Structures are given as structure tokens and as C-alpha cells.
Amino acid sequence: MSNDILVLAEHDGQAVSDITFELLGAARRLASGSGGQVAVALVGGAGLTGTLGAASTVYVVDGTSGAIYSPEVFEKAFLGVLKEADPRLVLTGTSTMGIDVAGALSVAWPAPVVSYVVGLEAEGTELVATSQIYGGKLMAEVAIGGPHAICAVIAGSFPADAGRSDGTPEVREVAVAGLDSARTTPRGVHEPDTSGVDIAAAEVLVSVGRGIGGKENLEVVQELADALGAPLAASRPITDQGWLPKPQQVGKSGKKVKPRAYLAFGISGAPEHLEGMRDAELIIACNTDPNAPIFDVAHYGTTADLFDLAPELAEKLGS
Amino acid sequence: MRILVLMRQLPDLVEELEISSEGTDIDRELVKFVMNEFDDQALEEALLLKESSGAEVVVVALDEPDVDQALYTAIAKGADRAVKLTGVSNERWMSTHERAAILAPYVEESAADLVLTGVQAADDLDGQLAGVLAGLLGLPHAAVVVGVELKDSTVLVTQELGGGRSVDEEIDLPAVLGLQAARQAPRYAPISKIRQVTQAGGIEEVAAHTPPEASATAISLRRLYVPERSGHAEMLEGTPGEVAERIAEILRSRGLVKG
Numbered sequence: 001m002s003n004d005i006l007v008l009a010e011h012d013g014q015a016v017s018d019i020t021f022e023l024l025g026a027a028r029r030l031a032s033g034s035g036g037q038v039a040v041a042l043v044g045g046a047g048l049t050g051t052l053g054a055a056s057t058v059y060v061v062d063g064t065s066g067a068i069y070s071p072e073v074f075e076k077a078f079l080g081v082l083k084e085a086d087p088r089l090v091l092t093g094t095s096t097m098g099i100d101v102a103g104a105l106s107v108a109w110p111a112p113v114v115s116y117v118v119g120l121e122a123e124g125t126e127l128v129a130t131s132q133i134y135g136g137k138l139m140a141e142v143a144i145g146g147p148h149a150i151c152a153v154i155a156g157s158f159p160a161d162a163g164r165s166d167g168t169p170e171v172r173e174v175a176v177a178g179l180d181s182a183r184t185t186p187r188g189v190h191e192p193d194t195s196g197v198d199i200a201a202a203e204v205l206v207s208v209g210r211g212i213g214g215k216e217n218l219e220v221v222q223e224l225a226d227a228l229g230a231p232l233a234a235s236r237p238i239t240d241q242g243w244l245p246k247p248q249q250v251g252k253s254g255k256k257v258k259p260r261a262y263l264a265f266g267i268s269g270a271p272e273h274l275e276g277m278r279d280a281e282l283i284i285a286c287n288t289d290p291n292a293p294i295f296d297v298a299h300y301g302t303t304a305d306l307f308d309l310a311p312e313l314a315e316k317l318g319s
Numbered sequence: 320m321r322i323l324v325l326m327r328q329l330p331d332l333v334e335e336l337e338i339s340s341e342g343t344d345i346d347r348e349l350v351k352f353v354m355n356e357f358d359d360q361a362l363e364e365a366l367l368l369k370e371s372s373g374a375e376v377v378v379v380a381l382d383e384p385d386v387d388q389a390l391y392t393a394i395a396k397g398a399d400r401a402v403k404l405t406g407v408s409n410e411r412w413m414s415t416h417e418r419a420a421i422l423a424p425y426v427e428e429s430a431a432d433l434v435l436t437g438v439q440a441a442d443d444l445d446g447q448l449a450g451v452l453a454g455l456l457g458l459p460h461a462a463v464v465v466g467v468e469l470k471d472s473t474v475l476v477t478q479e480l481g482g483g484r485s486v487d488e489e490i491d492l493p494a495v496l497g498l499q500a501a502r503q504a505p506r507y508a509p510i511s512k513i514r515q516v517t518q519a520g521g522i523e524e525v526a527a528h529t530p531p532e533a534s535a536t537a538i539s540l541r542r543l544y545v546p547e548r549s550g551h552a553e554m555l556e557g558t559p560g561e562v563a564e565r566i567a568e569i570l571r572s573r574g575l576v577k578g
Contacts (some may be wrong), residue, residue, distance in 0.1 A: 012484070069486050069487065070478060070486075070488055071460060071461050071462070072490075089539075093502050095480075095481055096462060096463040096478055096479060099439065099497065100450055100460065100462050101448065102447075103415070103446035103447050103448075103449070103450025103451035104450040104451070105454075106446055107451060108454055110535040111535065111536065112536050112537060112538045112539075113445050113446035113536070114444065114445065115443060115445065115446050115447070128541075131444055133441065133442055133467075134330065134332060135332045136546070138336060138338070138345070139544050140540055140542065140543050141538045141541040141542050141544070142538050142539060144539075146535075148535075150446075150480060167525075180533055183459040183494075184459050184461070184489070184491070185488060185489045186486060186488045187487040187488055187489055188486070189484060190486070191482075191484060192484055193483060201535045203576055204570075219354050228575070228577070240500050241504050247483065250483055251501070253463075253481055255482065255483065260573065260575060261568075261570060261573065261575050282568055282569070282573065290554075295554075296548050296550060296551060296552075297550070298552035299552060300555055300566070301552030301553070302554065302555045303554070305559070307557045309557035309562060309563055312560050312562075313563040313566055313567060314450065317567055317570070319578055
């Protein structure tokens with residue numbers, strides 16, 4: 001049984017994503033204890049191997065569609081690498097790619113999957129993964145003892161710097177048959193909408209979540225945002241409902257923001273939202289539920305009703 | 320064209336969860352169960368496809384607490400049929416791989432053209448259903464789907480990639496999709512309509528296949544625990560006016576207030 005760890009790389013054709021470096025850092029730390037090697041599987045993006053110096057080997061599969069992501073092509077390509085590299089542990093993110101490939105690979109390889117991982121430790125010959133489930137309300141500790149396992153790790157769980165290293169890892173090309181005959185055909189990538197306000201550039205953000213109740217109530221927080229000269233941002237339910245434009249969404253599927261102050265109104269703090277704003281310098285959260293997870297990352301909190309608090313605050317700041 | 324929507328029940332996360340005495344499951348006695356919110360998105364997308372193409376929509380769920388209510392609600396919203404797979408243990412946590420193994424033979428026999436389900440569930444610790452099920456059935460699949468359009472023998476899908484990027488792809492049918500969001504917010508069914516549908520009955524009960532033991536993909540859960548809070552906000556107390564005054568002071572002291 002090998003002790004090798006294989007990281008499934010994510011990239012947009014131009015650069016390798018942060019999550020990949022986070023996983024590489026975690027893999028290096030685990031491998032230094034267990035004596036295994038760290039490798040990366042890269043589908044498309046063959047020009048990016050130079051940034052993957054934290055790995056000793058990079059397995060490159062040239063996908064038929066170049067850099068464009070396609071679940072079926074990536075899954076087949078990764079399976080080809082898994083068969084060749086035979087690692088003990090496969091690391092991926094809980095990103096779209098990770099959600100797509102982890103489950104399907106677990107059946108084909110086969111191996112248990114542990115999702116929503118935020119911690120990984122070696123315990124003798126076993127690995128122990130810690131995961132965040134039930135929306136972050138509970139943690140699960142899972143023992144990984146078998147010859148194969150796949151862990152899907154939540155972004156931001158490990159430092160990316162620990163996995164960033166230029167270098168010349170050994171590059172091994174893997175030929176995978178059948179990529180041409182995939183039943184999935186990419187039709188194009190949409191880049192982020194950059195029209196309208198750029199919330200990522202704002203010094204202060206007033207952000208609103210499900211607690212606002214309805215589009216007609218946005219006026220209350222808009223007045224506060226105006227008093228602060230700040231744009232409005234939102235959590236996913238608000239942009240899904242169409243109450244605010246998609247480019248104003250903060251979180252995993254929206255933007256990552258790091259303002260000097262983030263004022264959260266009626267946002268409970270799902271892990272996907274926290275991923276996008278937890279690095280703000282100052283977080284002030286208003287939520288009527290004292291157990292809302294947003295208070296775990298906020299510096300200041302209040303359980304006041306946002307419909308009482310926001311107008312009061314707008315008035316005090318406006319005067 | 321037949322669309323299956325795979326739905327499931329989950330503990331209502333608005334309420335507190337307690338851990339059972341064995342330490343590896345939640346205490347299910349007092350938990351309120353509700354439909355997985357992402358499955359509701361999958362149902363909405365299926366109903367939109369039905370409206371545009373005349374497809375038949377069949378909702379399928381395992382026999383889980385309060386599932387009848389969810390199935391009748393789906394019929395009240397416009398689903399053509401509701402199927403409950405019975406004979407499975409519903410009083411404990413069930414892994415995604417077990418769930419997929421129970422659903423796979425039913426999906427295969429149902430001759431579905433398209434299978435929709437939620438992108439994830441709050442307790443799917445061992446991976447997400449769409450990918451595992453597609454793996455078992457050898458079907459193409461995509462998760463984090465935010466748009467679906469039916470063509471003759473394919474489906475056009477938009478998948479979110481994160482950070483505002485998305486990708487369009489055309490997938491041969493049959494396919495399995497994990498929905499993040501339907502093209503519009505899930506519709507509501509009037510209570511009177513749900514009551515009427517419930518009185519009429521009409522949930523089809525089908526005995527579930529017993530899944531084979533799948534030790535190669537089984538995870539070994541050691542324990543559940545409540546996370547220690549690494550930090551917690553300093554809570555500001557007082558009337559809304561007093562709290563507003565404190566927040567204004569904090570913002571001013573950091574030079575964040577203009578004028």
C-alpha cells in the first residue's frame with residue numbers, strides 16, 4: 001500500500017487555483033509524517049506545472065477541450081491518473097469540480113469519500129479527517145484506514161502559502177483513452193460579470209441576507225449603505241431571488257471580499273458565505289438568532305432587529 | 320420525456336441538533352424534518368421543464384420522516400406522480416452511497432430521461448448524491464447546476480464554477496444533475512391545494528431494493544461533536560438606539576465614516 005497523496009488540480013487555463021495550493025500544503029504536511037510522496041493530477045493546463053513545485057510529480061492529462069472544465073472528461077482523466085499513480089489519499093476541494101468528481105470516482109476507483117473536510121491528521125497508520133456538517137452546526141470525525149480514500153476539503157481550511165513553491169517537479173504524461181467520446185460537450189465559459197459596483201474593491205460593505213424578508217425591505221439597508229458611502233452586498237438567497245444583482249453576491253459562488261468593515265444584516269453565516277468574507281478586517285453582525293454562526297467570525301454582534309437597528313444607525317451616521 | 324426528481328428529508332437546521340448517546344448520529348426523536356432545500360430547487364427546475372416541454376415529472380423519495388407531506392406538496396405544485404420507496408431503515412443516518420445504491424435500480428427501471436436532485440444535503444458526509452448515483456449507473460452528470468434546457472436527445476446545462484464563473488455544456492441523455500438553483504425561486508403550493516391532494520392520496524409505494532454491502536466505499540464515522548467556538552463576537556447589548564450608537568463609535572474610531 002502506497003502512502004502517496006494525490007491532489008486533483010483546479011485551474012482556469014491561466015493559473016492554478018488557491019484551493020490546489022491549500023491542498024498541496026496539507027498534503028506536504030501529512031506526507032512528511034507518513035513518508036509518502038505528493039503528486040498532482042492536472043487535466044489541461046500543461047503550461048502550469050512550474051507553479052506546482054510543492055509536488056514531486058505532476059501527472060498531466062491533455063484533455064480534448066483544453067482548459068474548459070467538463071465533469072465527464074475530468075473524471076475520466078483523473079481516473080486514468082488514479083490507476084497509474086495508485087495513491088493512498090486523493091485530495092480535492094468541495095468546489096464544483098470536487099463535487100462532480102469525488103462521488104463518481106469513489107464508485108469507479110473504488111474508495112470511501114469524506115466531504116466537507118476542514119482538518120486532516122495522521123494517527124499512526126490511520127488518517128483522521130474532521131468535517132463540518134449540518135451547515136457547520138456539528139463536526140464529524142472520520143477514520144481513514146483502508147488502502148484508498150478521497151477527501152473533499154472546504155476552501156480556506158489550510159494555508160495556501162504552505163503549498164506554493166516554484167520548481168520543476170517530474171512531469172509524467174498520462175494517456176487516457178475515451179476522452180474524445182465523452183457524452184458531455186463544453187459549449188463555453190462565462191467570465192464573471194464585471195459591470196455595476198465592484199464589491200471586492202469597496203472599503204466598507206453593507207451586506208444583507210435572508211433576514212431582510214423581501215425585496216421591498218432593501219430600502220432600510222440601502223439608506224444605511226448610502227450614509228456610509230458603501231455598496232450593498234448580499235448572501236446567496238438574496239441574489240438567487242433576484243433582489244440584488246449576482247455580481248453583488250459574497251461567498252463561495254460569488255465574490256471573496258476583504259473590506260475594512262463588513263456589516264452583515266440578517267445573514268446567518270452558512271459556511272459558503274463565511275468563505276467569502278471571513279478575512280474582512282472588522283465584521284459587525286446583526287441577527288436575531290443568538291446562535292447564528294455569523295457570530296463566530298464577527299468581532300461585534302447584536303441580536304437587535306435589523307429593521308430597528310439599520311434606520312437608527314443610518315441616522316446616527318448621517319448626522 | 321420523463322424527469323425524475325430525487326428528494327429527501329433533512330433535519331430542520333433552524334432548530335438545535337443534539338447528539339445521540341452513541342455519539343455517531345444526531346438524536347432523531349425530537350428533530351423536525353423538512354425537505355432538502357436544494358431538492359426543492361430541483362423540483363422547481365423540473366416543473367419549469369414540464370411547462371416548456373410537456374415532460375412528465377415523477378418525484379421519488381425514500382420512506383423518511385414526514386416524507387408524505389413533502390411528496391404531496393410536490394404533487395400540489397404540479398408533479399405528475401410521487402413514488403415512495405419503502406422497506407428501508409429510516410431511523411438513522413444513511414450514507415450517500417447507501418442512498419444511491421437503493422435509488423440506482425429504481426432509476427434504471429423507471430426509464431427516466433433526466434434525473435434531477437439537489438446539489439448537496441446538510442448531512443451528505445460521504446459525497447453528493449448526483450455524482451455517486453451517476454457513477455453507479457454509468458451516466459454523465461453535472462453538479463452545481465443553475466440552468467437546464469431540454470433539447471431532443473441532450474440537455475444544455477449551466478454549471479457554476481465559483482467566483483462568478485460558469486460553464487455551459489451539452490450532455491447526452493439520460494443524465495443526472497445536481498441542482499444548486501432553479502431558474503426561478505421555488506413556487507409555493509396553497510395549503511388548500513396540498514390538503515386536497517393529501518385527501519386524494521396517490522403516493523405510489525414501491526418496495527426498495529436492498530443495496531449490496533459496499534465496504535470499499537463505506538466510511539468509518541468515529542464521533543460527532545459540537546464545534547468549539549474559536550472566537551465569538553463581543554455582543555452589544557441595549558436598545559437598538561444604544562447599539563447603533565456603539566456601532567457608530569466603532570466605525571468612527573476606525574475612520575470609516577465619511578464627512
